[in-house]
Amino acid sequence: MNNNSIVKRITVLMLISIMSFSLVACNDKDSSKVKESTQIVENAHGKYTEEITYTLGRLTVQNSKLPEGDTYENNAYTRFVKEKLNAVCVDAFEANGEDYDRQVSLAISSGDLPDMMRVGDKNILDELVENDLIADLTEVYDNYGSDYLKSIYDSYDGRALDTAMYDGKLMALPGTNVDSAPSEVWIRQDWLDKLDIIIDEDGNGCITIEELEMVAKTFREKDPGNSGNPVGIPLAYWLNSNDYGGSNHCMTGIANAFGAYPKLWLQDEGGNIYYGSTTKETKEALGVVKKWYQEGILDPQFGTRTWDDITALLINGQSGIVFGAWHIPDWLLNNIRAMDNNAVFSAYVIEDENGKANVFHNNASNGFIVVRKGYEYPELAIKIANIFYDEFANSKTLATDAPEVAKYHVDAVDGAARPFNIEINKYTSLLDDYSDIRRGVNGEIPVEEARTVESRVIIGNVTKYLKDYENSNVTDWAKYHSRMKGVALIEKLTNEGTFNWVNPVFWGTTDTMKTNWANLEKLEEEMFIKIIIGAAPLDDFDTFVNDWNKQGGAQIIKEIQETLK
Amino acid sequence: MKTLIKNVKIAKSGAMYHTMMIPGIIFLLIFSYIPMFGIIMAFQDYVPAKGIFCSNFVGLKHFMYMISLPDIAQIVKNTLIIAVGKILIGTFMAIAFSILLNEISKKFLKKTVQTIVYMPHFLSWVVLAAVVVNMFNLDGTINQILVSFGLDKINFMGSNRWFRPLIVGTDVWKEFGYNSVVYLAAITAIDPGLHEAAAIDGASWWRRVINITIPGMLPIILLMAAMSLTSILSAGFDQIYNLYTPMVYETGDVLDTYVYRIGLVGRQYSFATAVGLFKSVIGMILMLTANGLAKKYTDRKIF
Numbered sequence: 067m068n069n070n071s072i073v074k075r076i077t078v079l080m081l082i083s084i085m086s087f088s089l090v091a092c093n094d095k096d097s098s099k100v101k102e103s104t105q106i107v108e109n110a111h112g113k114y115t116e117e118i119t120y121t122l123g124r125l126t127v128q129n130s131k132l133p134e135g136d137t138y139e140n141n142a143y144t145r146f147v148k149e150k151l152n153a154v155c156v157d158a159f160e161a162n163g164e165d166y167d168r169q170v171s172l173a174i175s176s177g178d179l180p181d182m183m184r185v186g187d188k189n190i191l192d193e194l195v196e197n198d199l200i201a202d203l204t205e206v207y208d209n210y211g212s213d214y215l216k217s218i219y220d221s222y223d224g225r226a227l228d229t230a231m232y233d234g235k236l237m238a239l240p241g242t243n244v245d246s247a248p249s250e251v252w253i254r255q256d257w258l259d260k261l262d263i264i265i266d267e268d269g270n271g272c273i274t275i276e277e278l279e280m281v282a283k284t285f286r287e288k289d290p291g292n293s294g295n296p297v298g299i300p301l302a303y304w305l306n307s308n309d310y311g312g313s314n315h316c317m318t319g320i321a322n323a324f325g326a327y328p329k330l331w332l333q334d335e336g337g338n339i340y341y342g343s344t345t346k347e348t349k350e351a352l353g354v355v356k357k358w359y360q361e362g363i364l365d366p367q368f369g370t371r372t373w374d375d376i377t378a379l380l381i382n383g384q385s386g387i388v389f390g391a392w393h394i395p396d397w398l399l400n401n402i403r404a405m406d407n408n409a410v411f412s413a414y415v416i417e418d419e420n421g422k423a424n425v426f427h428n429n430a431s432n433g434f435i436v437v438r439k440g441y442e443y444p445e446l447a448i449k450i451a452n453i454f455y456d457e458f459a460n461s462k463t464l465a466t467d468a469p470e471v472a473k474y475h476v477d478a479v480d481g482a483a484r485p486f487n488i489e490i491n492k493y494t495s496l497l498d499d500y501s502d503i504r505r506g507v508n509g510e511i512p513v514e515e516a517r518t519v520e521s522r523v524i525i526g527n528v529t530k531y532l533k534d535y536e537n538s539n540v541t542d543w544a545k546y547h548s549r550m551k552g553v554a555l556i557e558k559l560t561n562e563g564t565f566n567w568v569n570p571v572f573w574g575t576t577d578t579m580k581t582n583w584a585n586l587e588k589l590e591e592e593m594f595i596k597i598i599i600g601a602a603p604l605d606d607f608d609t610f611v612n613d614w615n616k617q618g619g620a621q622i623i624k625e626i627q628e629t630l631k
Numbered sequence: 632m633k634t635l636i637k638n639v640k641i642a643k644s645g646a647m648y649h650t651m652m653i654p655g656i657i658f659l660l661i662f663s664y665i666p667m668f669g670i671i672m673a674f675q676d677y678v679p680a681k682g683i684f685c686s687n688f689v690g691l692k693h694f695m696y697m698i699s700l701p702d703i704a705q706i707v708k709n710t711l712i713i714a715v716g717k718i719l720i721g722t723f724m725a726i727a728f729s730i731l732l733n734e735i736s737k738k739f740l741k742k743t744v745q746t747i748v749y750m751p752h753f754l755s756w757v758v759l760a761a762v763v764v765n766m767f768n769l770d771g772t773i774n775q776i777l778v779s780f781g782l783d784k785i786n787f788m789g790s791n792r793w794f795r796p797l798i799v800g801t802d803v804w805k806e807f808g809y810n811s812v813v814y815l816a817a818i819t820a821i822d823p824g825l826h827e828a829a830a831i832d833g834a835s836w837w838r839r840v841i842n843i844t845i846p847g848m849l850p851i852i853l854l855m856a857a858m859s860l861t862s863i864l865s866a867g868f869d870q871i872y873n874l875y876t877p878m879v880y881e882t883g884d885v886l887d888t889y890v891y892r893i894g895l896v897g898r899q900y901s902f903a904t905a906v907g908l909f910k911s912v913i914g915m916i917l918m919l920t921a922n923g924l925a926k927k928y929t930d931r932k933i934f
């Protein structure tokens with residue numbers, strides 16, 4: 067390397083740097099200049115005259131059940147949108163679970179957003195708004211949202227839309243989140259029968275901690291699944307969830323029975339904010355799980371198992387006890403039934419000492435659809451929402467209007483195949499739909515009278531299952547379990563007044579949370595695991611509470627107190 | 632004839648060699664030099680929408696924050712233990728292996744063994760992690776062997792005592808074959824006359840290794856060791872990320888994984904950049920020091 071070429075290289079470098087600096091001047095360039103849409107469409111369901119495209123960030127699921135040849139980008143739903151609106155879907159990225167959140171983070175950091183995407187996290191939405199990256203949807207929602215769509219949001223008294231409101235502007239279309247409480251404990255009924263175990267003798271739909279212990283112990287000793295290596299109760303290492311929908315493999319149901327609400331922000335009678343993971347009730351619940359670990363009732367490999375590992379344990383018949391919301395038969399337990407024709411589950415709630423089921427209200431929104439600032443057709447997002455959450459939900463003639471879509475419903479293709487992987491349902495929809503299904507199955511109402519397409523399909527599934535449950539297919543089995551056991555339990559507990567509701571007061575992110583939360587979360591996860599596996603005594607919980615307060619927790623509580631004033 | 636002379640001229644002038652460098656230089660520019668502007672982020676409160684030219688400067692705030700983190704000492708300690716363990720044991724294994732392999736006279740056998748130990752280097756940790764987990768978890772192969780000898784099971788994946796050895800061990804296993812290439816080349820460069828002379832003087836094989844082979848390899852060994860110092864604060868993100876759980880944060884959480892969780896998942900880009908810069912600076916200082924020492928003692932230098 068002679069000196070000459072070094073000089074040359076340095077020169078080139080200098081040039082490049084000067085160029086790149088001069089390219090980016092620091093003016094407040096108005097990226098929000100929307101090209102005036104060339105096509106003005108008056109009504110809410112109108113079709114664009116020329117074909118337009120929209121790029122999507124897609125949250126996928128592991129087992130979508132999409133028919134052969136269909137993809138997330140090109141399936142009955144997206145084809146219907148194409149036909150109906152003349153809009154073509156192009157997926158900017160598809161990912162599942164945590165990977166999706168990572169993709170969204172990357173899209174934001176590179177400043178290269180898809181036209182529309184699902185955002186899971188309120189703080190990501192905050193960030194998008196702060197950085198002025200997404201479009202204000204207030205007007206398009208008012209102008210294009212169908213009456214029914216608006217009535218859904220209205221059923222939450224503004225609680226759902228408020229989560230996407232910034233200075234009175236609607237910055238995203240929030241997915242609604244009906245209360246899906248409680249975290250039910252699903253137990254292999256076929257194993258209970260095999261071993262002659264009887265639980266819930268008072269028939270209130272709840273079992274005690276002791277009963278659960280007894281069942282887990284017996285399952286471990288007798289190995290009814292003939293796996294050769296039974297493990298008792300497997301739990302995921304993150305232990306708790308602040309949303310029942312995501313509470314599978316969590317101890318949320320156990321904690322609630324002690325009046326503990328980990329990972330939630332609550333308010334005591336004196337108006338003081340506190341964090342559920344730091345209460346003595348949580349300590350008590352941890353003590354129980356710790357005892358289980360010592361006695362071998364808890365999976366001995368607790369702490370190193372991934373979510374998939376735990377699912378595998380269930381499928382292999384090493385465990386017959388699963389925690390999760392009412393809908394897990396549809397997407398989790400169905401895998402167990404697919405492997406074992408005899409698998410039947412019963413759902414219970416763990417009761418507290420007074421025989422009550424302690425539950426918390428969910429955050430009213432779950433997931434947001436945002437539209438990139440500068441996208442030419444922001445109203446398209448609302449139109450798509452109209453199709454999926456109004457038209458499809460209420461259509462009585464779906465089978466003739468959109469046969470392909472109707473078939474998806476029958477085949478139980480996962481909702482992730484829709485352009486927007488969010489749900490927009492009325493606040494009371496869970497029990498409303500269930501009462502339709504129950505009456506339809508019992509023959510009290512004709513099937514056509516059920517309010518939603520989905521309910522009508524499910525009545526068919528359940529009827530088929532009941533006719534010949536020994537030879538039923540997995541979908542019928544799953545729908546029967548999720549509705550006639552999962553939701554039926556919720557209806558029963560609601561009607562009998564067994565629920566004791568708690569209302570979390572804060573779902574957002576404060577300033578200190580932005581910097582310290584990851585660290586506090588690590589502190590919590592690490593400490594809880596250590597306590598359970600006996601690496602730390604239970605009393606170290608008090609040290610954890612101190613550390614948690616010192617390392618930003620106390621400050622965060624102050625900040626939340628401020629925002630609630 | 633004329634063209635031939637012209638070609639010879641071109642070849643002599645070295646222009647050919649310089650042209651061959653162009654792809655590499657372009658690659659370096661695009662992937663190493665231009666991204667360096669991103670370092671600015673470490674001194675700003677970076678906001679993606681504003682970009683690195685419009686975000687506010689905050690000086691050393693993120694570095695201060697890094698030092699103030701309660702876990703930082705533990706994390707740096709983990710990083711150093713794992714990285715140093717990998718460098719020392721990995722280098723030792725590669726050298727030993729290359730010396731032993733060199734003794735095999737059957738070419739076919741030599742090549743076969745080499746290929747076998749190369750193999751794991753080309754597999755990604757995502758794949759290997761699954762293999763490692765199946766070997767070392769509670770119901771894994773290793774534990775089944777332990778049980779058959781009447782010993783207790785060990786929860787390798789969840790034990791703070793075993794996690795670091797597991798990380799170092801599996802990384803050495805994966806890389807030593809590939810790393811031994813350089814050392815093999817160094818051994819073949821040693822004058823065989825020396826060995827012959829020593830053998831005539833009655834030196835044993837062991838003596839010859841100690842007094843001829845190793846001194847002959849020493850410059851390369853030092854060079855490689857100096858080079859590996861640059862990665863002293865990178866303990867291997869892919870490997871650890873695919874194997875750890877909160878149970879072993881205490882011993883297995885390293886700078887890279889910590890920054891990943893706090894920086895990318897928590898979307899604190901500036902902080903992540905600051906830590907990355909900190910790592911690079913420490914790595915550079917160490918390498919320059921090592922380079923200086925290498926120059927002083929072996930008359931060889933990296934640059």
